[in-house]
Amino acid sequence: MASAMSMKASPVHPPKITTVKALVESTGSSSIPSFYNFTPYLRDEPIAGDAEDSIPIIDISLLVSGTPEQQSQIIHQLSKACSDWGCFMVINHDVTESLTKAMIASFQEFFDLPEEEKKEFQGNHVMDPIRCGTGFNPSMNKANYWRDFLKCFAHPEFHTPNKPAGFSEIAREFSKRNREVIIILLKAISKSLGLEESYVEKAANFELGLQLLAANYYPACPEPEKAIGIPAHYDHGLLTTLVNNGVSGLQVKHNEKWFNVNIPPNVLFVQVADHLEILSNGKYKSIAHRALVNNKATRMSIALAHGPALDTVMRPAPELVGNEGDQPAYVEMTYRKFLELQQTGRLSSKFRSDTEQSKAVRAS
Numbered sequence: 437m438a439s440a441m442s443m444k445a446s447p448v449h450p451p452k453i454t455t456v457k458a459l460v461e462s463t464g465s466s467s468i469p470s471f472y473n474f475t476p477y478l479r480d481e482p483i484a485g486d487a488e489d490s491i492p493i494i495d496i497s498l499l500v501s502g503t504p505e506q507q508s509q510i511i512h513q514l515s516k517a518c519s520d521w522g523c524f525m526v527i528n529h530d531v532t533e534s535l536t537k538a539m540i541a542s543f544q545e546f547f548d549l550p551e552e553e554k555k556e557f558q559g560n561h562v563m564d565p566i567r568c569g570t571g572f573n574p575s576m577n578k579a580n581y582w583r584d585f586l587k588c589f590a591h592p593e594f595h596t597p598n599k600p601a602g603f604s605e606i607a608r609e610f611s612k613r614n615r616e617v618i619i620i621l622l623k624a625i626s627k628s629l630g631l632e633e634s635y636v637e638k639a640a641n642f643e644l645g646l647q648l649l650a651a652n653y654y655p656a657c658p659e660p661e662k663a664i665g666i667p668a669h670y671d672h673g674l675l676t677t678l679v680n681n682g683v684s685g686l687q688v689k690h691n692e693k694w695f696n697v698n699i700p701p702n703v704l705f706v707q708v709a710d711h712l713e714i715l716s717n718g719k720y721k722s723i724a725h726r727a728l729v730n731n732k733a734t735r736m737s738i739a740l741a742h743g744p745a746l747d748t749v750m751r752p753a754p755e756l757v758g759n760e761g762d763q764p765a766y767v768e769m770t771y772r773k774f775l776e777l778q779q780t781g782r783l784s785s786k787f788r789s790d791t792e793q794s795k796a797v798r799a800s
């Protein structure tokens with residue numbers, strides 16, 4: 437940690453750069469400023485070969501309109517996907533490819549707005565319903581991430597910037613359709629845990645659940661091996677859905693190795709997040725993931741975090757807490773409190789070794 441004196445002497449961050457996009461467009465240089473260096477993330481980290489294993493695929497249409505046998509087969513597949521991997525690819529859902537394309541195009545238009553106009557939406561607090569910005573986190577005194585973002589609360593109240601034209605309508609439809617997929621999955625996941633179908637929705641008060649619509653913008657990076665888009669972390673909701681613009685970069689950690697995730701255009705990639713881990717008392721674990729950057733093309737991804745209601749106390753399902761005097765594995769807390777603790781770095785980390793961010797508080 438730098439002393440007060442030396443911190444005063446050397447500004448860590450050039451004050452003029454507001455986004456990575458602006459930096460890239462203004463310099464066009466072949467190297468990156470040193471404050472984007474993030475080399476430690478590559479150390480001692482095995483990468484899986486493509487043929488090694490593959491991410492489970494869930495045909496959601498069979499959950500909705502399959503025979504009872506097909507439904508129970510998919511529930512079984514979901515159970516395996518959530519416990520072995522913590523992520524899966526959903527096919528045959530109702531988030532159409534054209535809607536996803538329109539959403540990506542609309543976010544692109546947002547990022548293309550003049551820097552001055554985007555500044556209007558520059559929130560500072562996690563609870564700001566609209567917040568755009570860049571990867572720099574001053575409180576962590578760490579390298580900048582090679583990523584700009586826009587985050588909007590889409591549920592229970594819907595917020596989006598009032599520009600570009602049409603953005604709000606597309607975002608509303610996109611968020612709604614993703615939410616419908618999640619409701620189907622939460623019912624099946626409840627059953628896969630041996631719980632009543634509406635268990636997770638009720639326990640999380642999902643009707644008032646916080647849904648966060650986030651777009652990540654990763655410009656092509658002249659030195660991709662030095663920078664990082666987003667370092668390893670876990671998402672904090674129940675489940676996250678993710679799509680991208682056909683440029684890869686997402687990796688998930690499975691069996692101590694990093695796997696590249698290539699998301700086909702009509703597929704929703706779904707990740708188990710911390711609050712499903714908490715509700716399931718650790719039976720399903722949130723998955724560590726990160727975003728790498730490349731030197732060829734701008735990557736965009738859209739992540740929707742589907743979380744509990746902010747003021748509902750979240751705890752492991754009593755049915756899943758062992759009956760031989762075992763304690764629940766996680767401390768009770770509202771989602772709001774969890775987010776606040778995570779922001780201020782006061783959440784104790786379960787998997788310190790592979791993540792920069794914190795993980796669910798475990799009961800000790």
Ligand code: OGA
Binds near residue numbers: 671678739
């Ligand atoms: C995130 C995230 C990964 C990606 O936004 O939380 O993990 O592929 N994004 O952009």
Ligand code: NI
Binds near residue numbers: 671
């Ligand atoms: Ni994430």
